Structure formats: structure tokens, C-alpha cells
Amino acid sequence: MQEEQVVEDAAAQPAAAPHSLLSRVQHVLHRYPTIGPAVVLLVSIAVFTALGNGRFQRPETLGIILQQTAVLATLAVGQTLVILTAGIDLAIGTGMLLTHIIVAKAAVDYGVHPILALLIGAVAGMLLGAFNGVLVAKFKLPPFIVTLGTFYIFGSLALLVSKAQTTSKEALGGPDSLLLWAGKGISIGSLRITTGVLVAFFLYVVFWYILSYTSWGRHVYATGDDPDAALLAGINVKRVLFSVYVVAGLIYAIGGWVQLGRSLSASVNAATDANLETITAVVIGGVSLFGGRGRIWGVLIGALIVTVFRIGLSLAGVSVYLQNFAIGALILTAVALDQWIRRVGK
């Protein structure tokens, strides 16, 4: 009797028994949010290969795409963590700039050993993140406003510390310096990448593990999904929020290191688009801006999509103005898709 009732209930729910093709698609995407970005990436590669006059599918182009994605992909990991908690970090770009300038300053002006300089950068990044974290978690200020404020503050400090001067490759200790290690080339056949690409990829493996297999990862999802439910389940929501911003700060420093290797110099003019592009990568990657949903691999794909679009459109001879149009359209599509997917079961 009881069982029959339950079965009937399940059948009565449209959510539990998808009928139309569309609702099946909705359920599959709900369950595997990475499918969307993966399809977009494959289709765009196919289209650009067709349009690229034979240049897009060259291994050199793939190498350039990967190298150009490394900094963005690294920083997007931090953005993912913050967005999973239904927050946003607008200070990622300037936070990264500030930490990489602190590292360069420490090594060049104060003669600190490269390893120590990188550690100083890591600690500095975590302090910047902790500052965001205190304001968001303890004082309950909206992350958008907090990080908009710190976006300006970190940028201003970066200018102050560097006096707007670029620290050159030679000053940083030449190509063999640990500071520029992420810029070392690796050749796999005719594919040429840098160690920075591997650093970024390694970060994804680490955070895939952390988000899927540790309590902290589960708590990050729960905090963003429903903070009240998380609190009642015994999760210290404030501490989770604070720790997410601290980890995002640590990733500023890792991104800064990858950036040093990418540009082989330290400059406040580097990676000016990093802020918004990390958000773009996260959103296109299928992570919900409302928190609690999305997979880290989707973000890696999202970051690749951003670069593939830029390079593919350039090779196809499309104007820079229209490149941004295409990326904007992609963001809006991704957000609309997310809204639709989240309505599953309603």
C-alpha cells in the first residue's frame, strides 16, 4: 500500500518521469553540466578549422591557445570557488597583478631568494583573499561590492609598489630563474607548450579532487546552494566562505607566477582582461552564478572556449570588435541555459 503510493507520487511528478525530448535534455544537462561547454568547444573548433584557412588546426595554434589560456584558466579556479558559494570575485585580476609585483619586488629590489619571494607572494595573496573573506563572511557585505572595492585597492597598490615600472626578464634572473619557471617551453612533437600550462592543468586536477572528494568541497557546494540548509546541517558557513576567499587569494599568487612565466616580466599592464574573462570562463563552463552548481572541468573548457574564440576569429579574419560580440552572445546563452537547467523539477 505504502509503496504503491510512493510509486504513484513519483509518476505524478513530471520531474521524475521526463516525457518530452526537451525535458530529457534538461535532465541530462542538469546531471552533467559539463556537456554544454564541451559541445560548444568541439563545435567551435570544427567551425574555426573550416574557416581558418588551414591555420587553425596546426599544432602551433593549439600550443598558442594552451599557453594563452594558462593564466586565465589558473585564475578561473579561484573564481569558480567563489562563484560556487554564490559570490563573485572582481578583484582577481588586480589581486594577481599585485601579488606578482610583490614577488618581483621582493626578488629584485630586496634580493630575496626566488623560493622565498614566491612564498611571500603566496602569503600576500592569501592576506588579500582574507581581507575579502572577512568583509564577506564576517561583515556580511555583498561580494560584488567588496571585491569591486578591493579591485581598485589592489590595482592601486600594484601601481604604488611597482611605481608603474616593468621588471624585466633579466632583472628577474633570466630564463632559468625559478620566478620564470612557468615560461619554460616543453615540446611534445610539434606541439609547444610551457610549464605554466601544466601548472594550470595540475591545479584543475587538485581542485577537482578537493571539490568532489573532500568535506570542504562538499561544504563549498552546500554553502552556495542553500546557506540556511548548510547551517542547519551543522556546517560552519562563515568559515567555509572565509576559507574560499583565502584559497582564491592563494590562487592569485599561483596565477601571478604563471603570468610571470607567460610575459617573462612583471608589469601592471599585464592581463588587463583577466577579471572579466575568469567570470566568462566560469559562466560558459556551466557553473551557476546562483551558487552550488557546476563542475571544475567545465570551467577549464570555458577558459579554452574564450581563447579558441579569440584566436579562431582572428585567424578567420573577423574584426576584434566582433570577437567581443561573439563572446558576449556566448555568455548570455550560457546564463539562459543555466536558468533553464535550474528549473528542473519545478
Next chain:
Amino acid sequence: MSDLDQQPVLAAHGLVKRFGRVVALDGSDLELYKGEVLAIIGDNGAGKSTLIKCLSGALTPDEGTIEMGGQKVTFRNPQDAQAAGIETVYQTLAVAPALDIATNIFLGRERLRPGPLGTIFRMVDRPGMARDAQRALAELGIDTLQDITQAVETLSGGQRQAVAVARAAAFGSKVVIMDEPTAALGVRESGQVLQLIRDLRDRGLPVILISHNMPQVFEVADRIHIERLGRRTAIVTPQSHTMSEAVAIMTGAAVA
């Protein structure tokens, strides 16, 4: 059902809770005995929510004592109460909708893998927790949820409530408190939840049920605690009083 000579599993004496000038609890008492369903009824503002929050650790009373098995206990937060074996199912379905059933049941209490995977890499025991979540649901006769890895938001209201109840049953070693568990549910789903409450009781777990729904209270409760003006005015049973008599006591139209 209850034996009054027996020591209560959970007891409160003279609880007082003030919010500014408002006295929400004015010397409230409560006793819960092993193997019973104790319903708490009361008009809006009678103090039943405040009373429950004191017992579940969400509020700390200004005065009075709470005892478990005769020992005085102090709950500073819900975790303290949970550690003491009191689980609460909240009216608002305190589950995270995007997370799957097993994750929700173990949320905040994840178990680590044995060996170095757990101790060094902090890996949670996903297969083990999924297995135990499945068992917790099966024990309550709700194993029709085939897929323990489906997101809670794809479930019906009754099924979601079942997940919340399963969590409480899996971890509540002493007491399960249910705050309006059927308020958001349809008739048939409410019936399932009432059956879950009986099942918990039959497994020896005493249940405190807060409800506005008199027919449900009279259907499932062994004793009915009537809260009025911040204190207990009467304890009745479905045998000793009719529904309208209980409502009369609750509203002050009659004296117990």
C-alpha cells in the same frame, strides 16, 4: 504508551526566554519518554517554536534547565544538540536542493575513507556513505528512491521530506524533533510522513511533533502537550480529549 515512573529521555524545567520585552517562554516544562510521539500544539505566539528551538540548540534559554536521561545539558548551538543525539527536521526542508540524496544525508558529517586516503588525502567515503544512505532510506520503507545519486531538487515534496527524516533517523540516537513536517505537503505525502513518524517510534526513537494540523496530531500522537502563553497548560491524550476540547484549551476557551 508512556510510563510516568520511567525517567524522561528529554526534559525541560522552567524554561524562560525573553526577546526584549516579549516573554516568549514563561516557565515552560516538557517531558518526553522513550517510545512515544509527543505532539506540541499551541496557538500562534504560544511559544512552541521557541520551546523547540531551545531543545534543538537553535536558541539558548535565559532561565531553566534541560536534562537528558536525568543529566543536565547545555546546548549553545544546533551542533551541541546533535552531538547529544537530538535531530531536528525543520519546516523549511533543510536540504541543499542541488546536492544528491546521499550527500544531503551526510552533509556536515562526512565520513572519511579508512587508511591513508582518508587520513592524509582527506578523501570522503562516497561509496560507504551512499550505501548507508540507501540503508537509512530502506529502513524507513522509502527505498523506492532508486538512485541515491540524484539531486534532491528532482524529488517530490514528500520524497524530500523523507530524505530529511532519514537523515534525522540515521543520526538521531535519542530524540527526533519535527517542526511542522507536513506543512508543505499534500494529503498523500503527509500520510507518508506520518507513517515515517510511527516507524521511528516503533524503532524506539521518541518523536516530538509540532503541528497545527489537529487531525494529524490526533492520528499519530501518544500524548499532546498544549502550550499557551509561554507555558504548558495541559497534557492530554487522543483518548482523554476530543479535538475540539484540545483546541478549546489551546485557545483559552476552556481550562484543562
